[in-house]
Amino acid sequence: MTKETKSGSPLIELKDCTKLFPATVALDQVSFTVYPGEVHALVGENGAGKSTLVKCISGEYIMNEGELTVEGEKINLKEYNVREAQNRHIGIVHQEFQLMPEMTGIENIYVGHYSKKGPFVDWKALEARAKKLFEFLGSDVNYNVPVKSLRTADKQIIQLARALALDAKTIIFDELTAVLPEADINNIYRIIDLLRENDIGIIYISHRLDEIFDICDRYTVLMDGKHVETGDVENLTKDRLIQLISGRELTKVYPPVPDSVTEEVFLELKNLSGKGFKNINLTANRGEVVGIAGLVGAGKTELLQALFGNNPVTSGEIYIDGKKTKTPTPQVAIKKGLGLIPDERRLLGLNRVFDVQKNATLASLDKFKIANVFMNQKQETAETEKVMDQLNLKYYSLKQNINTLSGGNQQKVVVGKWIIADTELYLMDEPTRGIDVGAKSEIYYLINDLVSRGKCVILVSPELEELLGLCHKIYVMYEGEICYETERADFSQEEIMTYLLGSGKIAH
């Protein structure tokens, strides 16, 4: 990560870029430069304008004012589009997979650019090209099987290869590592280093601040569509970065863990097994935040889904409030006081056609009734308003569509849904995925508030820091089983990491 990599003329030079949307100024005179051989972090809260900025570069959006220069050549914005950006060697790796699941790696990588022999695809030539590409990447991902059968990390490498196959000189990483376990992140880091050595310029968007310190050379912070600061990562501390992004201090991100754990056991699992997990023994008391740590595929989501009746349980026992019980469907689970905040907020948590109020009351329609038939919409509105204000939701009307809220505020509505439904046990599956530092902190305070009121929270998170900062007790899952359990007083990051990676289990 030496300074001289920053030499040469810039690959991308964006000057005074302004992008307007019908209701907002998404970017306000932002300038941004990428040099060959540098990894340039683009950070800011959700809605700060990061995605809009890269979309202006990748040709998905056309800016209203400003200049774009690519490799020294000024772009005629009227003729600029995604195809043109590709021709000018700009590649993008999206967080959400834009791969065709039934097609193989090779087919995905070269789609639209197949080598041809007359009218036919020249598979041999393609195979040779792919081989060369993967040798360069030093990666052994199998590119001859349908990508749906690949692991998450490997899919991302295929996406990366696709960007490289188009001879990209600038690559935009849009939250690439947001869903990967540590080991795979290291592999990605290795590849990024390799690209840097080959004078490729990288724009790196991430919500995980540690990554910025791990691999980035320079950073640019955006806030509310405005440029805040650009500088060298070397001279930056994490505290200062958080301050730049949110105007908050680090110590305030995690609230103090309340002394709220009661003696009352709310949930107890005995030898619970099902699809994706086995022999789970776990207890959660009222007033307790119970964390579950584990890699992608460790069975955390499956366990939560099973408790919530959305994934079959094959054997074992569930006790709620001391009574042996079963939760075969979400309906039953909700009646027993459970509520799920799913990992895929947009797909599983929200109805994106609905407004705020209808989303918030979806799980408790039976609560607002006149004569047991008709909806009591006045009462519904009153209750929603009360809970949303309590959650400090930023909205202008309960009738506004849920899509018009930021990610953090959308998540508050999902949590609010269960508060309205009088939920006792909140099953939270990565509740802060893809939301910004400020909103994360608000969710953390919310979790504390819940347990302080005697509720119970089971928290699943890929970020260990989050679990360490919030939980009273942490269970570690590895390949479907709980391999470690630790109380707050004994928390040790190293110990948890060891078990998380499966090393703690190797007894022979």
Place this chain on the structure above:
Amino acid sequence: MSNSKQKSINSGLRLKTFLNDWMIVFLFIILFALSCLNPNFRTTTNIMNILRQASFVAIIAMGEFFVILVGHMDMSITSTINIVSIFFAGFVVNNGIPMGPAFLIVLFMSIFIGIINGLLVVYGKVPSFIATLVVMNILKGLSYIYSGGLPISGLPSSFGDLALGKLGVVPYALILMVAVAIILYIFSEHTAVGRSFYAVGGNSEASKLSGINIKFVIILAFVICAILSAIGALGLTSRTLSGNVTLGDNILFDVMTICVLGGTSLSGGKGRVVGVVIGTLFLQVISNIMVILGVNTYLQWVVKGLILIVVVLIDSRSKKE
């Protein structure tokens, strides 16, 4: 963002939503006003005629509306209409069953058809398009087997009152349609089950995780659709006092057009009963004015097709924004 700026954005958004929601009403008023320029159109008899004809189509369209609302599609309504029409006439004319019991039998038949459609979709996980297409063909076969393809006429003339009777100048059919519309409006917008229809269409997985019984909701949608098709079928049958195996053959297209015209989203989760009623009137006025102007039937099909495609294009455009 300053408060005043936020406010102006809000009112802007509200105006847009308002225009979207009421667009069809404005268009309808314009269309109606233009049509009234024609002296043959603006007679009370003609207007009542339009309303009478629209009534049964509207009832059927409201049924399809609920299926589209939950994100599915019912192709089988044409055959449901046919089989109800032919069996009802057969029961009454050939078997001498009184109309009341005969009505109950075809009602249960339609409920059964709805349940089969629903089960295939929910438990068989067959795409609704295919499931209902299959059911459509089976029903078609059954109704031809039963009747040999011939109409069964000779229903009692009192039955004709359903389509042709009037209370003063107001047709019974219109009263029936308004009653059905009011009940369905209250059901869809003021009951918890009604809300679940919108929820399932908007995001069935999220609805399931919010404790909504999505299987029940989807099956219920198909049952409502089949029942309303049956009621509409009896209305259409009463016009000619004869059961006919081709009675509903051309109706599916009109019904789809009506639903889309009325603001129902084909991907589910969005739409209103009121919109369906207005959509029906819209289409009926166009048909009527075309007849008055002497446009031939085949050209009318072309015009209706163009209307549907324009509306769908507008719908998909507005979604992109």
